[in-house]
Amino acid sequence: MAEPNSTMQSAAGTRLNRRGRETRQRLLDIAIGTLAEGSGEPLSANRVARDAGVSWGTLKHQFGDIDGLWAAVLTEVTDRSGANSPEIWPPITGSIQERVSQMITAIWTILDTPEGRAVEALRAGLPNDQAERLSVFPLTTAAMAGYEDAWLRAFEYSLADLNLDPDKVHRVRHLIPMAIRGINNERRLSSAAEVAGARDCLVDAIAVYLQ
Secondary structure, eight states, X not given: OOOTTTTOBOTTSOBOOHHXXXXXXXXXXXXXXXXXXXXXXXXXXXXXXXXXXOOHHHHHHHHSSHHHHHHHHHHHHHHHHTTTOGGGOOOOOSOHHHHHHHHHHHHHHHHTSHHHHHHHHHHHHSOSSHHHHHHHOHHHHHHHHHHHHHHHHHHHHHHTTSOOXXXXXXXXXXXXXXXXXXXXXXXXXXXXXXXXXXXXXXXXXXXXXXX
């Protein structure tokens, strides 16, 4: 019987054996931890290789370059979240307000995990200019879009059985991650009561808008 992930390939297109897969996973785990740390250092594949105790050549064999590494990190984080696996999503019930609250709580919780902090560090480290970002980090940009889309599809799934204006749902699905990131930025600067109040207000406002 084939081992799990036995067809996984390196950036060079070669099939990874068990040791290669273990090395790849260790590099991903360390990359996520390094990004989540938020040490203020520039995004560095060399640091990931050093912390993993492997050479740059090993990292390059696995991921190709820094763009391939960050793209693989985003794919790993998306897989861990379960947001890209609709077959395991739980059935959704409750009022519009309750469902919006559940989605906002889910995103809020993710943002304070190592995986969530790693994604935010990557977002902050990528070029602000879209053309430059697409030119220098095409794989990472595509993987970031996939990560975002997985959560947006999860939000639409949570409302799918309700008779809502699809244009409003479409607008809100993009608003929620942006708004939650803004509130999250205040998490360490404002009181817990103020932050909780802002989240509650966001839930109320979105529920009213969708109704």
